[in-house]
Amino acid sequence: xxxxxxxxxxxxxxxxxxxxxxxxxxxxxxxxxxxxxxxxxxxxxxxxxxxxxxxxxxxxxxxxxxxxxxxxxxxxxxxxxxxxxxxxxxxxxxxxxxxxxxxxxxxxxxxxxxxxxxxxxxxxxxxxxxxxxxxxxxxxxxxxxxxxxxxxxxxxxxxxxxxxxxxxxxxxxxxxxxxxxxxxxxxxxxxxxxxxxxxxxxxxxxxxxxxxxxxxxxxxxxxxxxxxxxxxxxxxxxxxx
Amino acid sequence: xxxxxxxxxxxxxxxxxxxxxxxxxxxxxxxxxxxxxxxxxxxxxxxxxxxxxxxxxxxxxxxxxxxxxxxxxxxxxxxxxxxxxxxxxxxxxxxxxxxxxxxxxxxxxxxxxxxxxxxxxxxxxxxxxxxxxxxxxxxxxxxxxxxxxxxxxxxxxxxxxxxxxxxxxxxxxxxxxxxxxxxxxxxxxxxxxxxxxxxxxxxxxxxxxxxxxxxxxxxxxxxxxxxxxxxxxxxxxxxxx
DNA sequence: AAGTGGTCTAGACCACGAT
DNA sequence: TCGTGGTCTAGACCACTTA
Numbered sequence: 001x002x003x004x005x006x007x008x009x010x011x012x013x014x015x016x017x018x019x020x021x022x023x024x025x026x027x028x029x030x031x032x033x034x035x036x037x038x039x040x041x042x043x044x045x046x047x048x049x050x051x052x053x054x055x056x057x058x059x060x061x062x063x064x065x066x067x068x069x070x071x072x073x074x075x076x077x078x079x080x081x082x083x084x085x086x087x088x089x090x091x092x093x094x095x096x097x098x099x100x101x102x103x104x105x106x107x108x109x110x111x112x113x114x115x116x117x118x119x120x121x122x123x124x125x126x127x128x129x130x131x132x133x134x135x136x137x138x139x140x141x142x143x144x145x146x147x148x149x150x151x152x153x154x155x156x157x158x159x160x161x162x163x164x165x166x167x168x169x170x171x172x173x174x175x176x177x178x179x180x181x182x183x184x185x186x187x188x189x190x191x192x193x194x195x196x197x198x199x200x201x202x203x204x205x206x207x208x209x210x211x212x213x214x215x216x217x218x219x220x221x222x223x224x225x226x227x228x229x230x231x232x233x234x235x236x237x238x239x240x241x
Numbered sequence: 242x243x244x245x246x247x248x249x250x251x252x253x254x255x256x257x258x259x260x261x262x263x264x265x266x267x268x269x270x271x272x273x274x275x276x277x278x279x280x281x282x283x284x285x286x287x288x289x290x291x292x293x294x295x296x297x298x299x300x301x302x303x304x305x306x307x308x309x310x311x312x313x314x315x316x317x318x319x320x321x322x323x324x325x326x327x328x329x330x331x332x333x334x335x336x337x338x339x340x341x342x343x344x345x346x347x348x349x350x351x352x353x354x355x356x357x358x359x360x361x362x363x364x365x366x367x368x369x370x371x372x373x374x375x376x377x378x379x380x381x382x383x384x385x386x387x388x389x390x391x392x393x394x395x396x397x398x399x400x401x402x403x404x405x406x407x408x409x410x411x412x413x414x415x416x417x418x419x420x421x422x423x424x425x426x427x428x429x430x431x432x433x434x435x436x437x438x439x440x441x442x443x444x445x446x447x448x449x450x451x452x453x454x455x456x457x458x459x460x461x462x463x464x465x466x467x468x469x470x471x472x473x474x475x476x477x478x479x480x481x482x
Numbered sequence: 483a484a485g486t487g488g489t490c491t492a493g494a495c496c497a498c499g500a501t
Numbered sequence: 502t503c504g505t506g507g508t509c510t511a512g513a514c515c516a517c518t519t520a
Contacts, residue, residue: 066499307518
């Protein structure tokens, strides 16, 4: 059921990413040279380079001309909302138990705001899902998801309680490809007060996500609203294009 | 003085990125196929593919198997703190005038906090720079920068008033390579109240940056403190890996 | 069937760092 | 000088979309 990428370079990438993540290899060590790796794996050097470039892009190694590829300290990089990950995937990294409550699920007609956010027309139908996330014993995150029905024909409460993304990718075979993300801080709404334990905070961090499929069609708009003191975003960035 | 990358694939990347940014090519259009481009530029297809992969990574195009490369809507992506950009580079995109005030600059010995953040020893000396950024007529951002003196021997008030990064890259020839970024919300400090127009906000968005050189040595720790209502972070992310 | 992008190869030359 | 990573080539086969 799960789509496995069996590309050589991807396999090699995963293999070394794992070695670094588990701490089998330590920060400061160097990995074998590209030529050595090409021999070890019986591939061409360009294939090795694709794997190493992935490692570099994702912050596992730093390639240094004339020297080799040095392993970076990857420990601090926990809890990334970075990239494109769903709450289910993120919550694996939590210590405390995380539970999801579905407050609202149903088909609606888009208002002006949604028509703009989803580039939808009056005729489009939209799945609206409101969920809160409890971590430990506090309700901390409020997720408001909107899916175009033409891409997601059916949705149930049960699906929303586990992982919508699992369902979309594995059952509907949708290929989620990229997203535009925006992080801002807004005043809390009635809805926030109702569903979250706000502890007196008057503002809330809002992560807005516009999610696209492989064919470049926008199919989801999401607002993930995080209580100020519990929000954390981690990112790894390389300079210059 | 400025280092120009004259790689074929980089030139091709810049050329098409420019065409898309300026709107000469519109979202939804397709660019020529890889084979066509290889012919046009008189290069191999792999070189074209390196250029197109850069375009895809940076959100300019979406490559679709069997079809071609479609141009994405890149307009909404203004004001990225994403990637690694300095305030000077960001402020180009502002409507209003942006000015920088230097409040403090000097060499200090690291306290426990800084020793940890910069992985420094007691013997290290550190440049401390405190600056506020005024946009329009409000002081909105407080930047606290710490540089290891062994990498940055000299710093002046004048340099800090323009762009420290310009100075580091062009005059000191330092190669800034990558950074780890963390975004959280904290309570305002005395320092924030003193240097910023906080308008009653009790909390502040803090962007913490750990900046590394090409040889993987950490040389800078920065806190960029943004007033809640003026903070905006935009990102483009691809799913998987 | 033809055209597209995705993977992979075996080789070449270059710029850079260590020795 | 030698080994490293960075760029580039000319070709091959594949999976996919479109006609």
